[in-house]
Amino acid sequence: MWQRRLLVWVLLGGLLLTGPGTAAAEAPGPRVHIVVAGDTLSALAQRYGVTVEAIAAANRLADPNRIVVGQRLLIPTGENPRTTSATATAITYVLQPGDTLPALARRWQVSPADILRANGVTRASALLTEPEIVIPLPTRSALPAPFVQVEATENIIQGQTGVVFVTLSRSEADLRGRFGDVPLVFARERRTPDGQRFWALLPTTAITRTGEYALTVWSGDGQVVRTVVVLPGAYETQHIVLPPGKGDLLAPDRTRPELERLLGIWGTVSPTPQWQGRFRFPIADGFRQTSPYGTKRSYNGGPVSSFHAGTDWGAPEGTPVWAPAHGTVVLAEMLDVRGGAVIIDHGLGVTSNFWHLSRIDVRPGDRVAPGDVIGLVGTTGLSTAAHLHWELRVGTLAVDPLQWTETHFPYLR
Numbered sequence: 122m123w124q125r126r127l128l129v130w131v132l133l134g135g136l137l138l139t140g141p142g143t144a145a146a147e148a149p150g151p152r153v154h155i156v157v158a159g160d161t162l163s164a165l166a167q168r169y170g171v172t173v174e175a176i177a178a179a180n181r182l183a184d185p186n187r188i189v190v191g192q193r194l195l196i197p198t199g200e201n202p203r204t205t206s207a208t209a210t211a212i213t214y215v216l217q218p219g220d221t222l223p224a225l226a227r228r229w230q231v232s233p234a235d236i237l238r239a240n241g242v243t244r245a246s247a248l249l250t251e252p253e254i255v256i257p258l259p260t261r262s263a264l265p266a267p268f269v270q271v272e273a274t275e276n277i278i279q280g281q282t283g284v285v286f287v288t289l290s291r292s293e294a295d296l297r298g299r300f301g302d303v304p305l306v307f308a309r310e311r312r313t314p315d316g317q318r319f320w321a322l323l324p325t326t327a328i329t330r331t332g333e334y335a336l337t338v339w340s341g342d343g344q345v346v347r348t349v350v351v352l353p354g355a356y357e358t359q360h361i362v363l364p365p366g367k368g369d370l371l372a373p374d375r376t377r378p379e380l381e382r383l384l385g386i387w388g389t390v391s392p393t394p395q396w397q398g399r400f401r402f403p404i405a406d407g408f409r410q411t412s413p414y415g416t417k418r419s420y421n422g423g424p425v426s427s428f429h430a431g432t433d434w435g436a437p438e439g440t441p442v443w444a445p446a447h448g449t450v451v452l453a454e455m456l457d458v459r460g461g462a463v464i465i466d467h468g469l470g471v472t473s474n475f476w477h478l479s480r481i482d483v484r485p486g487d488r489v490a491p492g493d494v495i496g497l498v499g500t501t502g503l504s505t506a507a508h509l510h511w512e513l514r515v516g517t518l519a520v521d522p523l524q525w526t527e528t529h530f531p532y533l534r
């Protein structure tokens with residue numbers, strides 16, 4: 122049993138795009154809390170001495186009343202010295218009935234955190250009882266044309282997905298960007314009073330090197346650089362000793378053709394995001410997560426070379442598997458290593474990947490909506506027991522799916 126499980130991991134683990142290794146040093150700054158059964162945001166807020174609102178805002182939680190076991194939460198600790206939007210001027214605004222912090226932030230194109238900070242309060246409820254408030258306006262002259270505003274997630278926990286918003290003063294979309302060595306894929310969000318607003322996802326994996334990354338965007342002759350910090354995700358490491366000869370299981374002749382094909386699919390970007398709101402779980406409540414996303418693996422004492430690319434739920438064979446969000450089926454067939462496989466393209470390079478299904482109920486080209494049955498749980502391919510493996514990729518990078526069930530990308534609330 123153990124050996125067969127090992128075999129599965131070696132094979133699947135060896136297929137992953139791993140990127141750079143892990144950094145040894147712990148970065149200072151915000152802490153990471155991994156949600157366990159019984160946790161509530163209010164209890165966490167009390168424990169860490171911060172507000173519920175601060176935790177919800179730091180993690181862009183769509184619903185602060187709902188957190189899930191295994192989820193990684195950023196715990197903000199005091200003042201963050203790094204702010205992406207420098208404030209030079211401010212205006213006074215008389216609050217109107219119906220004003221909300223997100224709406225004010227969108228209207229003035231500043232971050233909710235900057236508004237709270239400028240008014241010396243930590244929660245929206247305190248802000249909205251004031252007769253008038255201060256709106257800090259970003260320094261726009263500091264950016265080269267055609268950039269009006271560039272705002273990005275400042276801290277990303279390993280495995281999580283950040284976002285960059287870019288406003289250009291003109292509508293020509295020659296916008297390009299890079300996050301570390303990951304090319305950005307921009308979606309057009311909407312028109313603004315002074316131009317056009319775009320956004321792109323900033324994916325990391327469980328083994329993306331921690332520390333500072335340059336986020337660079339270009340348009341016309343203009344270039345803007347921001348710094349994004351990738352924080353340690355506190356993923357467990359499993360040290361696996363391969364018996365002599367088992368190294369052959371990584372033999373590429375079996376695994377490589379399948380991976381090459383998947384790389385082609387993951388690397389094909391359909392430009393329009395199809396999902397709306399946060400993703401739902403692909404399986405009914407009540408099934409236990411048997412293997413979390415992100416567990417790191419080192420073989421024969423070597424460096425960490427791979428990680429578990431998805432979230433596993435243990436469930437009986439035949440349990441329905443649901444589409445977690447709107448999308449188009451781009452693969453639905455039996456694969457050699459991964460067994461019964463369905464890949465849903467959600468647009469903008471985001472795919473849901475389901476492996477080991479016993480039955481497949483969709484075909485390539487099918488449009489699916491959240492809750493549509495796409496197949497049944499199984500143990501096909503290299504799998505030892507019936508379980509569902511859900512792998513969420515942004516481009517070729519496997520990100521933490523749980524974050525997508527809690528956050529509405531790109532942070533529209």
Ligand SMILES: [Zn+2]
Nearest residue numbers: 431432433510
């Ligand atoms: Zn898995």
